[in-house]
Amino acid sequence: MRIGIIGVGHVGSTLAYTLCLQGLADELVLLDENKMKVQAEYLELSDTIHNLPNKVVLIKDDYAALKTADILVFCAGDITVLENATDRLAELRVTSKIVEDVAPKIVASGFSGVIISVTNPCDVIALYLAELTGSDKRKVIGSGTLIDTNRLMNRSGRDDVLVIGEHGESQVALDVSDVIEKLAAKTGWEIYAAKQHTAFGIASSVARIISVLEQDTGELLPISSYDETAGCYYSTLVKISLEQGVVERVIPSLSSTERKRLQVSIQTIKGNYDRI
Numbered sequence: 001m002r003i004g005i006i007g008v009g010h011v012g013s014t015l016a017y018t019l020c021l022q023g024l025a026d027e028l029v030l031l032d033e034n035k036m037k038v039q040a041e042y043l044e045l046s047d048t049i050h051n052l053p054n055k056v057v058l059i060k061d062d063y064a065a066l067k068t069a070d071i072l073v074f075c076a077g078d079i080t081v082l083e084n085a086t087d088r089l090a091e092l093r094v095t096s097k098i099v100e101d102v103a104p105k106i107v108a109s110g111f112s113g114v115i116i117s118v119t120n121p122c123d124v125i126a127l128y129l130a131e132l133t134g135s136d137k138r139k140v141i142g143s144g145t146l147i148d149t150n151r152l153m154n155r156s157g158r159d160d161v162l163v164i165g166e167h168g169e170s171q172v173a174l175d176v177s178d179v180i181e182k183l184a185a186k187t188g189w190e191i192y193a194a195k196q197h198t199a200f201g202i203a204s205s206v207a208r209i210i211s212v213l214e215q216d217t218g219e220l221l222p223i224s225s226y227d228e229t230a231g232c233y234y235s236t237l238v239k240i241s242l243e244q245g246v247v248e249r250v251i252p253s254l255s256s257t258e259r260k261r262l263q264v265s266i267q268t269i270k271g272n273y274d275r276i
């Protein structure tokens with residue numbers, strides 16, 4: 001399995017490390033506009049590989065190597081933008097420009113696998129990346145609310161909870177109290193306040209998506225996919241495969257309030273897309 005990672009910052013480098021440890025990649029293609037950063041991560045990962053039972057071939061700075069990649073994770077960005085912001089949307093101006101830079105390089109590489117988009121605002125960037133690469137939208141997914149669902153599990157002490165809609169402020173937590181929902185939704189900011197980034201939760205979430213793709217388990221995951229009717233990406237339960245990308249989208253049964261909130265979330269995402 002060849003996996004490409006564009007952007008080896010906090011998220012991308014942690015993901016690369018996670019994929020090595022979990023044996024989910026035979027070959028990793030590391031790409032970043034910051035050449036010193038790629039070289040440093042290449043060296044660190046090279047040191048790591050000797051301690052692992054599985055072999056991983058590392059490739060760096062070579063977009064052409066994406067031609068035979070099965071999966072491409074997009075996590076380029078600039079997390080320092082959030083230093084003066086209170087919303088993931090603040091990143092949009094920067095990250096949309098990064099998509100404009102990177103999309104032609106992905107197209108030129110001849111990549112034809114599944115793209116997992118992580119960069120924020122996650123649902124908006126997933127659509128922009130799909131549009132600018134001209135990809136089949138079923139083969140572009142966003143990491144979406146898998147991480148928010150994990151956070152809600154931690155805050156509620158339940159494992160039957162689910163977050164859908166935007167990976168952002170308008171997300172909809174199903175069947176929990178407002179207090180728990182707000183607490184869970186603030187988790188990312190709480191981690192960010194101390195570390196100025198988040199990485200482990202998202203990297204392991206993306207690794208889980210990759211493992212479902214590789215093992216073709218058919219497991220439903222709360223991730224972001226394209227809704228033809230709404231004309232945007234948002235999270236619901238999704239079944240994925242390496243060959244087809246999104247195989248099935250399942251909207252869970254919703255109360256009338258939850259249904260209205262999901263519509264608000266969809267409109268929020270669409271409104272944000274229009275701001276590009």
Ligand SMILES: NC(=O)c1ccc[n+]([C@@H]2O[C@H](COP(=O)([O-])OP(=O)(O)OC[C@H]3O[C@@H](n4cnc5c(N)ncnc54)[C@H](O)[C@@H]3O)[C@@H](O)[C@H]2O)c1
Binds near residue numbers: 034101143
């Ligand atoms: N969806 C989620 O749940 C989730 C969770 C955490 C972080 N994120 C997002 O992931 C993104 C990355 O976060 P991070 O903390 O790793 O940021 P970071 O600033 O540490 O790293 C971003 C990397 O992208 C690289 N980059 C920038 N422009 C590029 C370009 N044109 N081509 C190639 N590489 C480029 C930078 O050099 C840098 O190494 C951010 O948008 C962040 O908000 C999303």
